[in-house]
Amino acid sequence: MAERLTIGEFSRITHLSIRMLRRYHEQDLLVPAEVDPDTGYRYYSPAQVRPALTIRRFRDLDLPLADLRRFLRAESAGGTGDDTAQQVVVAHLRRLEDRLGRTQRALRTLRELLDPGTERTVTLEELPPQRVLAVSLDVPEASDLGWYDSAMRDLDAAAAQRSVHPPGGRYEHSLFTAGHGRATVYRPFDAPLPPSAPDTVRELHLPRRTAAVATHRGEHDDIDLTYAAVGSYAAGNALRSHGLVEEIYLVGPRDTDQSDQWRTLVAWLIAPTMTDQ
Numbered sequence: 001m002a003e004r005l006t007i008g009e010f011s012r013i014t015h016l017s018i019r020m021l022r023r024y025h026e027q028d029l030l031v032p033a034e035v036d037p038d039t040g041y042r043y044y045s046p047a048q049v050r051p052a053l054t055i056r057r058f059r060d061l062d063l064p065l066a067d068l069r070r071f072l073r074a075e076s077a078g079g080t081g082d083d084t085a086q087q088v089v090v091a092h093l094r095r096l097e098d099r100l101g102r103t104q105r106a107l108r109t110l111r112e113l114l115d116p117g118t119e120r121t122v123t124l125e126e127l128p129p130q131r132v133l134a135v136s137l138d139v140p141e142a143s144d145l146g147w148y149d150s151a152m153r154d155l156d157a158a159a160a161q162r163s164v165h166p167p168g169g170r171y172e173h174s175l176f177t178a179g180h181g182r183a184t185v186y187r188p189f190d191a192p193l194p195p196s197a198p199d200t201v202r203e204l205h206l207p208r209r210t211a212a213v214a215t216h217r218g219e220h221d222d223i224d225l226t227y228a229a230v231g232s233y234a235a236g237n238a239l240r241s242h243g244l245v246e247e248i249y250l251v252g253p254r255d256t257d258q259s260d261q262w263r264t265l266v267a268w269l270i271a272p273t274m275t276d277q
Contacts, residue, residue: 004033004043005044005045006042006044007021007022007042007043007044009044010048010049010052014052014053016053021042027065028069029065029068029069029072030051030055032044032048033045033048051072051075058071061092061096063088067091067092070084070088071089105218108222113225120214120226120229121214121229122212122233123212123213123214124213124239124270125213125267126211127206127213127267128208129205129206129207129208130206131188131189131190131203131204132186132188132189132203132205133159133187133197134155134186134201135151135155135200136182136185138180138182138183139182141179141180147183148169151200152167152185155187156187157196157197157198157201158189158193158197158198158201159194165188166249166250166251166252167185167187167188167248167249168186168248168249168265169185169247170183170184170244170245170246171183171184171244171246173241176227184204186204186206209242209267209270210272211230211246211269211270212234212237212239212268212270213230213265213266214226215265216263216264217262218259218260218262219262220264223264223266226264227245227266227268230245234268242269243269244269246265246266246267247267248267249264250264251263252264
């Protein structure tokens with residue numbers, strides 16, 4: 001094989017179109033071994049075949065251009081760039097695995113929605129009264145879940161000893177419909193509030209309350225289906241909403257990293273009737 005390959009020859013060897021090779025050059029991903037200054041003809045070396053095919057695979061996997069350039073620079077640096085190249089690959093593989101997981105969960109949810117015989121089990125239950133330590137806050141619009149993590153850290157600091165009962169949260173419906181609203185995160189706790197507890201933590205007594213209840217399984221990507229089930233049950237039985245929904249984290253990330261084992265009790269709180277008051 002010749003040491004200098006025309007772009008046509010290189011295209012035939014790699015199955016990359018001439019147009020694609022020109023684009024890789026323009027994007028500074030695969031610079032030809034030589035460019036004739038008079039004619040502008042591009043020439044490649046046999047050693048560039050594997051990098052060319054590697055670039056194609058990474059682009060097929062949607063690796064961002066900036067990350068791909070970092071990878072190629074690290075590869076060309078030899079041993080000194082091995083760690084950087086590995087970091088780029090590992091980070092992108094994690095992103096692909098996350099995307100695949102979301103796609104698979106979305107497909108499962110879609111199959112459930114398209115099957116008229118599939119319904120999530122909902123029951124009407126009374127939740128027992130509880131004494132808890134709680135952090136209440138107004139969640140601003142466009143917030144991520146940092147507020148929940150912060151609240152749980154404060155509750156953990158206040159209650160060093162873990163309760164046998166699972167933590168939970170009470171949320172205004174506007175938190176989901178408008179993207180902001182009142183939230184209360186809590187941990188069951190029988191002892192008095194420790195003096196060293198963060199200022200955000202207070203004692204709270206949760207009364208006995210009636211709710212349309214369903215157990216959500218797994219991650220929360222499709223928890224909207226569980227919400228739809230309990231809300232539809234309440235509406236179909238003419239039960240007036242209390243304006244709050246309660247989530248009780250029976251098994252969650254604090255208990256296991258196996259997301260298929262996670263269980264969240266979703267309780268659509270029902271407003272008491274006149275006879276209940």
